[in-house]
Amino acid sequence: MTGEQFVFLAVSGLTIVAGILVVTLRNLFHAALAMMLSFLGVAGIYIMLGAGFLAAAQLLIYIGAISILIIFAIMLTRRMMQAQDTPFNSQAGAGLVTAVLSFILLVFVITRLWRNEIFDSPPEVPTAIMNQIVVQLGSDFVSPGAYVIPFIVASMLLLAALIGAVYVAWPQVEDEA
Amino acid sequence: MAINTLSQLAVYSLVVGFIMTFVVITGFAYTTLLERKLLARLQHRVGPNRAGYIPIPTRGGKERKLLGGFMQPAADAVKLFFKEDMTPVMVDKWTYFLAPIITVIPAIFILAVIPWAGFVPYITPEGRDYFAIAPGINVGVLFILAITSISVYGVVLAGWSSNSKYAILGGIRASAQMISYELAMGLTVLVPVMLANSMDLGVIVEGQRGMWYLFLQPIAALVFWIAALAELQRAPFDLLEAEQELSAGFTVEYSSMRFGMFFLAEYMKMIIFCALFAVFFLGGYRGPFVDQVPALGFVYTALKVFLGLCVMIWIRASLPRFRYDQLMSFGWKVLLPISVVNFMIVAVMIVLVEEGVLGF
Amino acid sequence: MTATIDWYVALSAILFTIGALGVLLRRSAIIVFMCIELMLNSANLLFVAFARSLGDLHGQVLVFFVIVVAAAEVAVGLALIVTIFRTKRSINIDEINLLKG
Numbered sequence: 001m002t003g004e005q006f007v008f009l010a011v012s013g014l015t016i017v018a019g020i021l022v023v024t025l026r027n028l029f030h031a032a033l034a035m036m037l038s039f040l041g042v043a044g045i046y047i048m049l050g051a052g053f054l055a056a057a058q059l060l061i062y063i064g065a066i067s068i069l070i071i072f073a074i075m076l077t078r079r080m081m082q083a084q085d086t087p088f089n090s091q092a093g094a095g096l097v098t099a100v101l102s103f104i105l106l107v108f109v110i111t112r113l114w115r116n117e118i119f120d121s122p123p124e125v126p127t128a129i130m131n132q133i134v135v136q137l138g139s140d141f142v143s144p145g146a147y148v149i150p151f152i153v154a155s156m157l158l159l160a161a162l163i164g165a166v167y168v169a170w171p172q173v174e175d176e177a
Numbered sequence: 178m179a180i181n182t183l184s185q186l187a188v189y190s191l192v193v194g195f196i197m198t199f200v201v202i203t204g205f206a207y208t209t210l211l212e213r214k215l216l217a218r219l220q221h222r223v224g225p226n227r228a229g230y231i232p233i234p235t236r237g238g239k240e241r242k243l244l245g246g247f248m249q250p251a252a253d254a255v256k257l258f259f260k261e262d263m264t265p266v267m268v269d270k271w272t273y274f275l276a277p278i279i280t281v282i283p284a285i286f287i288l289a290v291i292p293w294a295g296f297v298p299y300i301t302p303e304g305r306d307y308f309a310i311a312p313g314i315n316v317g318v319l320f321i322l323a324i325t326s327i328s329v330y331g332v333v334l335a336g337w338s339s340n341s342k343y344a345i346l347g348g349i350r351a352s353a354q355m356i357s358y359e360l361a362m363g364l365t366v367l368v369p370v371m372l373a374n375s376m377d378l379g380v381i382v383e384g385q386r387g388m389w390y391l392f393l394q395p396i397a398a399l400v401f402w403i404a405a406l407a408e409l410q411r412a413p414f415d416l417l418e419a420e421q422e423l424s425a426g427f428t429v430e431y432s433s434m435r436f437g438m439f440f441l442a443e444y445m446k447m448i449i450f451c452a453l454f455a456v457f458f459l460g461g462y463r464g465p466f467v468d469q470v471p472a473l474g475f476v477y478t479a480l481k482v483f484l485g486l487c488v489m490i491w492i493r494a495s496l497p498r499f500r501y502d503q504l505m506s507f508g509w510k511v512l513l514p515i516s517v518v519n520f521m522i523v524a525v526m527i528v529l530v531e532e533g534v535l536g537f
Numbered sequence: 538m539t540a541t542i543d544w545y546v547a548l549s550a551i552l553f554t555i556g557a558l559g560v561l562l563r564r565s566a567i568i569v570f571m572c573i574e575l576m577l578n579s580a581n582l583l584f585v586a587f588a589r590s591l592g593d594l595h596g597q598v599l600v601f602f603v604i605v606v607a608a609a610e611v612a613v614g615l616a617l618i619v620t621i622f623r624t625k626r627s628i629n630i631d632e633i634n635l636l637k638g
Contacts, residue, residue: 005544012548019552019575023559028567029337033272035571036330038552042578045548049589054597056319061604062578064326066611068356070571071333073615075349077622088562090631095561103554110546133594134316134376140598147598154605161609169616171623 008048015041026087028074036067053134189302190289194310197288204482205444206250212490214246219494228252254437262433265339272338277431277438280331284445286324290317291452292379294462294474307379307462308474318376321453322363325408329355331442332427339430347426350501351417355408357508362404364516368397368523369457382461391458394523398458400516405450407508409443412493416501451485452478545586552579566618566628570611577607 018041021034039062046055089095140146210225217224229248232240264273292307305312314320329352336348370376372393373384384390391398407414417426428439455461459481462474499507529535552575559572581600588596622628 008544012544015548016551016555019555022568022571022575023555023563028565029269030272031568031571033334035574038575039578042552042582045545045582046585049545049585051585051589051597052314053316053319054585054600056316056323057601057604059323060319060326061608062574064323064329064359065356066574066608068326068329068333068352069611069615070567071337072349072352073619074567075333075337075345077619087564087568089564089629092562096558099554099558099561102557103550106550106553110550133597136594137597137601140594141601150602154602157609158605161612165612165616168613169619 004048008045011041011044011048014038015045029071032067032071032074035070036063039063039067051133053137186302190311193308194289197293197310198285201285201288201445201448202441204448205441206254208444208447208486209253209440210246210249211486212493213249215487215490216494219491225249257434257437260433262435265341265430267340268430269338269340272334273430276331276335276338277435277442279334280328280442281438281445283324283328283331284442284449287321287446287449287453290314290320290378291449292382292456292461293452293478295382295467295471297471297474307382309379312379314377316376317378318366318370318381322359322366325362326356326359328442328446331439335431335439336427339427341430343429344427347417347429351410351427354410354414354416354504354508357505358404358407358414358512361400361508361512361516362408364513364520365397365401365404366457367520368394371523371527378456378461382456382463385460385463389458389460394458394519396515396519397523398454400512400519401457402454403512405454406489406492407504409446409450411447411489413496413499414504415493415498416504447486447489448482451482451489454485455481542586542590545582549579549583549586552576552582564629564631566621566630566633569630570614570618574607574611577603 015038018034018038022031022038025031025034039058043055043058043063046052046058141151142148214224224246226242226245228246228251230242230245233243234240264270289311290309292309292312294301294308296306297308301308302312332348332351332355336345336351339345369381369384369390372390373381375381375384406412410417417428428436431439455478460477461481462478464473464477464480467473467477526535556572556574556576556579559575560569563569563572581603584596584600584603586596588594618628621633625632
């Protein structure tokens with residue numbers, strides 16, 4: 001086993017174990033921490049893939065903002081955390097079947113149908129591009145030939161979500177008591 | 178020193194990281210002493226002067242005490258280590274034990290990208306422009322922002338796991354404060370990035386060859402400094418130390434060295450943010466004759482960090498504490514708009530200068 | 538031999554299934570929410586892996602848009618959950634059944 005494989009297995013092991021913990025832990029706060037750990041593992045995978053910029057963005061947004069927001073919601077509504085008799089919902093059986101079947105489908109698609117010669121001999125990524133990833137990404141986002149319109153739409157989406165979230169969570173007057 | 182392979186780089190980073198961590202931890206110890214001494218002087222007191230001094234006999238038979246108190250940090254550390262380490266019964270064990278560690282780790286992480294000196298022969302690897310634990314991380318600024326955003330976790334974990342209402346209130350307060358001021362800080366950090374045209378901290382330092390960004394961008398520097406104070410929870414933003422309301426905030430259930438770890442993280446972050454301020458606005462390791470004698474870079478960095486620490490302590494001695502609602506509205510309604518407007522002005526100015534509309 | 542693209546695809550599939558399991562099995566709306574984030578992450582992982590193996594950056598650009606969508610989703614979704622909690626005093630998804638008629 002090479003060093004890269006070892007690191008990959010370690011990081012992906014962390015990601016998967018943390019993911020399983022998210023699904024199995026009964027304590028919401030612990031589950032949120034496990035989710036944070038899983039995000040950390042994904043950031044590690046990004047670094048292995050040479051996407052350091054994305055890894056930093058993952059840390060900044062997923063771990064620093066999204067996880068914290070969820071943890072805040074959990075801390076602010078402590079009654080949510082009261083232990084319930086069962087952690088599963090009433091349709092868990094059907095859900096389990098669906099999830100297992102979808103996994104089998106994924107495995108089937110990956111092993112049988114998806115075989116492209118492009119991936120069997122990955123092209124050597126020119127290091128010049130890899131060194132200039134940030135510059136390239138930046139110009140991709142704002143050049144009219146590339147992604148400027150999705151970029152603007154995304155910013156509009158964020159603004160709309162912000163306003164919507166404030167509106168939805170705004171306390172009603174009668175709720176104050 | 179030549180470094181060719183990845184494993185050599187790893188060994189180099191490990192060794193340098195080890196040394197720099199020790200330097201900063203020692204710095205932490207003496208920052209506490211500096212703070213106590215300087216605060217005392219600003220308040221017409223003497224400060225700690227018993228632990229460790231150099232006796233100098235004088236003619237009158239009495240002895241003069243020189244450097245009184247220089248062993249005080251060691252005495253404090255010994256005291257912290259030998260105190261009883263109490264664990265309250267109702268705490269959430271795992272997270273309770275993890276919280277102090279998670280608080281310290283991000284502080285150490287940020288050390289990795291700070292340039293302490295320029296290219297110094299023998300100790301900077303060949304081909305690198307500056308001396309740092311991990312030189313050549315081209316997204317250094319983003320790395321710093323990312324790690325800063327992680328450091329909220331220590332506070333949240335400590336507050337939640339203590340299972341005490343003071344702790345959780347303090348934790349929520351402190352983390353909301355950190356998140357709010359992170360925005361303003363992130364936006365002002367982008368100003369030196371735009372001016373230097375790079376997210377590499379070494380390039381930002383070299384970009385201040387002609388003039389420090391402090392003079393070019395005093396508003397950004399001021400906003401960064403205020404946001405850094407809030408991020409560090411230093412006075413006047415030290416609400417978590419508001420004993421009158423919250424006993425000791427999220428650290429209330431911690432004792433002995435676990436409490437000391439929070440302390441360690443706070444002071445390490447003070448040093449680190451002063452170093453960052455130096456890098457972003459005070460020209461980092463640059464100073465007179467640094468091109469001829471590169472090792473002077475260490476001296477200049479240390480000097481600028483020392484200056485920053487003194488200003489922080491001075492602010493603590495001078496300003497009263499914010500109220501929590503004032504703190505929030507100041508962060509969101511004053512600092513954030515200022516930093517956004519400043520950011521836009523700088524962006525437009527840079528474009529205008531590059532297009533030749535404005536000439537400098 | 539290094540870690541090839543297949544490894545990353547496998548990791549992504551496993552992570553996706555874990556997320557799907559959480560969404561389909563758990564009762565707490567917050568956990569469901571977190572598992573959706575896990576599934577989005579597994580998709581991101583695949584984007585980056587393919588971007589790497591194809592040697593271009595479009596995958597990474599798409600990941601940014603996914604992150605934006607995730608952020609928007611968290612803001613709105615958490616607001617909804619908090620509101621539901623406020624009115625129904627519970628975030629058990631079995632009890633959110635107004636549409637049942």
